Amino acid sequence: MKRPWAGQVEKPPEEHVPRFDPRNPLCPGNTRANGEVNPTYDSTFVFENDFPALQPDAPDPGSEQHPLFQSKAARGVCKVMCFHPWSDVTLPLMKKQEVVSVIDKWAELVEELGSTYPWVQIFENKGATMGCSNPHPHCQVWASNFLPNEPALSDRCQRAYHEKHGEPLLLQYARQEAEKQERVVVESSHWLAVVPYWATWPYQTLLLPRRHVLRINDLTTEEREDLAAIMKRLLTKYDNLFEVSFPYSMGWHGAPTGLHLKEDNSHWQLHAHYYPPLLRSATVKKFMVGYEMLAQEQRDLTPEQAAEKLRNLPEEHYRTREA
Amino acid sequence: MKRPWAGQVEKPPEEHVPRFDPRNPLCPGNTRANGEVNPTYDSTFVFENDFPALQPDAPDPGSEQHPLFQSKAARGVCKVMCFHPWSDVTLPLMKKQEVVSVIDKWAELVEELGSTYPWVQIFENKGATMGCSNPHPHCQVWASNFLPNEPALSDRCQRAYHEKHGEPLLLQYARQEAEKQERVVVESSHWLAVVPYWATWPYQTLLLPRRHVLRINDLTTEEREDLAAIMKRLLTKYDNLFEVSFPYSMGWHGAPTGLHLKEDNSHWQLHAHYYPPLLRSATVKKFMVGYEMLAQEQRDLTPEQAAEKLRNLPEEHYRTREA
Ligand SMILES: O=P(O)(O)O[C@H]1O[C@H](CO)[C@@H](O)[C@H](O)[C@H]1O
Ligand SMILES: O=P(O)(O)O[C@H]1O[C@H](CO)[C@@H](O)[C@H](O)[C@H]1O
Numbered sequence: 001m002k003r004p005w006a007g008q009v010e011k012p013p014e015e016h017v018p019r020f021d022p023r024n025p026l027c028p029g030n031t032r033a034n035g036e037v038n039p040t041y042d043s044t045f046v047f048e049n050d051f052p053a054l055q056p057d058a059p060d061p062g063s064e065q066h067p068l069f070q071s072k073a074a075r076g077v078c079k080v081m082c083f084h085p086w087s088d089v090t091l092p093l094m095k096k097q098e099v100v101s102v103i104d105k106w107a108e109l110v111e112e113l114g115s116t117y118p119w120v121q122i123f124e125n126k127g128a129t130m131g132c133s134n135p136h137p138h139c140q141v142w143a144s145n146f147l148p149n150e151p152a153l154s155d156r157c158q159r160a161y162h163e164k165h166g167e168p169l170l171l172q173y174a175r176q177e178a179e180k181q182e183r184v185v186v187e188s189s190h191w192l193a194v195v196p197y198w199a200t201w202p203y204q205t206l207l208l209p210r211r212h213v214l215r216i217n218d219l220t221t222e223e224r225e226d227l228a229a230i231m232k233r234l235l236t237k238y239d240n241l242f243e244v245s246f247p248y249s250m251g252w253h254g255a256p257t258g259l260h261l262k263e264d265n266s267h268w269q270l271h272a273h274y275y276p277p278l279l280r281s282a283t284v285k286k287f288m289v290g291y292e293m294l295a296q297e298q299r300d301l302t303p304e305q306a307a308e309k310l311r312n313l314p315e316e317h318y319r320t321r322e323a
Numbered sequence: 324m325k326r327p328w329a330g331q332v333e334k335p336p337e338e339h340v341p342r343f344d345p346r347n348p349l350c351p352g353n354t355r356a357n358g359e360v361n362p363t364y365d366s367t368f369v370f371e372n373d374f375p376a377l378q379p380d381a382p383d384p385g386s387e388q389h390p391l392f393q394s395k396a397a398r399g400v401c402k403v404m405c406f407h408p409w410s411d412v413t414l415p416l417m418k419k420q421e422v423v424s425v426i427d428k429w430a431e432l433v434e435e436l437g438s439t440y441p442w443v444q445i446f447e448n449k450g451a452t453m454g455c456s457n458p459h460p461h462c463q464v465w466a467s468n469f470l471p472n473e474p475a476l477s478d479r480c481q482r483a484y485h486e487k488h489g490e491p492l493l494l495q496y497a498r499q500e501a502e503k504q505e506r507v508v509v510e511s512s513h514w515l516a517v518v519p520y521w522a523t524w525p526y527q528t529l530l531l532p533r534r535h536v537l538r539i540n541d542l543t544t545e546e547r548e549d550l551a552a553i554m555k556r557l558l559t560k561y562d563n564l565f566e567v568s569f570p571y572s573m574g575w576h577g578a579p580t581g582l583h584l585k586e587d588n589s590h591w592q593l594h595a596h597y598y599p600p601l602l603r604s605a606t607v608k609k610f611m612v613g614y615e616m617l618a619q620e621q622r623d624l625t626p627e628q629a630a631e632k633l634r635n636l637p638e639e640h641y642r643t644r645e646a
Contacts, residue, residue, distance in 0.1 A: 291446055295474065
């Protein structure tokens with residue numbers, strides 16, 4: 001962190017997004033690439049991605065004998081979910097009840113798609129630095145006919161830990177972090193957000209319930225209200241860190257669904273990962289490149305330093321303070 | 324790939340770098356951050372990184388009992404290696420014998436640092452998009468007192484395959500690819516470069532010898548000459564793809580060293596990975612974000628499409644054609 005930086009700088013995020021843009025395919029009432037017209041929605045709005053990476057009828061790649069050349073059809077669906085009718089709000093700037101609607105819709109989609117698909121990935125790419133090309137607040141939900149690599153690894157590790165120690169890994173972990181306090185960013189009666197012990201992105205966080213919960217659709221009404229409140233607090237701190245709409249990729253991991261609904265998944269604990277790219281300022285990010293790609297991730301600041309910095313930031317959003 | 328792109332665009336790489344810049348700490352004769360003066364070198368030049376991530380005397384983090392909170396001191400050294408005295412050349416534009424000098428120096432460093440360190444990671448971050456903040460042609464060499472995650476995984480998989488199939492994985496793989504030809508980019512009597520079957524970065528390549536070779540310092544003079552020639556061909560194609568100095572992170576993986584020198588490492592095969600970020604043009608990259616970080620990497624074009632595109636590009640560099 002002492003090294004002077006003469007490398008690439010990012011364009012700071014656009015601070016003045018119009019509330020409604022007639023050319024934005026995510027706004028209410030507008031026409032999308034495929035000719036469909038969006039309803040004049042006033043809460044969340046879900047539709048099928050017009051350029052889906054996963055399709056229900058992907059062709060079979062055929063079979064090869066050699067063990068090094070094995071492939072299988074990846075089938076699924078890709079949905080886009082708008083959080084709000086307005087383009088100029090983000091989750092921390094939305095009303096708590098509006099965030100509850102987002103959580104309810106997430107739960108509904110996991111319930112619905114999870115009835116057949118083994119994995120439903122909810123994720124949000126926020127900001128141009130994270131490959132997001134539309135400022136309208138939205139996330140994506142991709143359901144697949146297979147367990148992707150990351151959840152497969154998470155499943156294996158949580159299962160092994162549970163077998164060995166008799167308690168779900170993340171439940172034990174959350175209790176330890178709540179006791180230690182050194183990596184806690186925000187906490188509430190039902191939730192805990194920490195910069196995890198293993199964090200590699202500078203301001204990475206892990207958000208998880210204190211109670212043993214397998215999937216997002218298992219959350220009670222009270223837990224959902226509390227989640228909306230803690231998300232607003234965490235994301236406000238993120239925005240306040242460099243006084244910009246903070247970019248990140250985030251997503252939910254819960255117990256697998258589909259066929260796995262009938263299995264014992266008590267080793268699982270629901271959680272969300274936040275991976276923000278910024279390191280030094282609103283325009284200088286952490287580059288996960290050479291050594292990280294070829295050898296191992298390398299930390300530029302410790303999780304304890306990051307947690308302390310985030311913890312000490314105000315919980316009032318810099319944009320509402322300005323106003 | 325059919326999706327219109329309205330997202331982030333990168334600044335195209337600087338095409339007119341001065342041959343010598345009195346303020347560039349990597350140029351011959353200049354003074355670096357720590358006050359040291361570079362020699363007026365005329366080939367390669369190696370020095371200790373002024374801002375090292377690994378240090379030989381990193382303090383011990385102390386011991387914790389809980390299985391979820393385990394850490395160890397990561398010790399090592401970080402070196403920087405300039406490829407050439409001039410800032411305005413890159414490997415594909417250097418003379419073949421100058422590239423041979425780079426390869427000889429790589430071999431020397433693996434021999435020297437590998438006598439004690441279990442892992443010596445040679446890597447090059449090229450271009451601002453890959454976090455490189457200095458246009459002078461250079462790479463880095465980080466040696467560590469532990470086997471980092473990626474090589475540890477590579478070791479495990481190569482060992483398991485060797486035990487099961489009686490032949491090193493990558494030796495069998497290279498033979499199969501040489502026969503199939505559909506993913507080959509360039510080949511020579513001793514080397515093969517393919518877009519690997521498992522590629523996730525759009526123009527990712529794998530460069531490996533045809534002979535069973537454990538480490539870069541085991542290469543014969545003839546193999547080094549041939550490697551310099553194939554590197555020039557591969558990197559010229561990369562530059563010709565979008566007619567820019569093509570950004571990438573690359574690095575070498577060979578059998579572990581240090582204590583592992585005494586073990587049987589015959590499951591290993593030396594190879595280099597090239598991970599280039601560009602997808603659509605000189606300014607639009609592939610974003611490895613939400614779904615990729617949380618679930619699984621997702622391909623925007625097939626390895627066969629990428630290989631065909633690279634294979635069909637001329638082997639004369641666009642800048643020498645211009646001249
Ligand atoms: O060491 P450099 O070139 O200053 O820094 C670059 O490479 C390192 C190793 O891949 C990364 O950790 C840094 O994020 C990147 O900017
Ligand atoms: O689906 P989008 O938002 O158009 O695209 C974005 O998210 C995808 C899933 O993480 C990535 O594969 C793309 O590289 C990124 O630009």
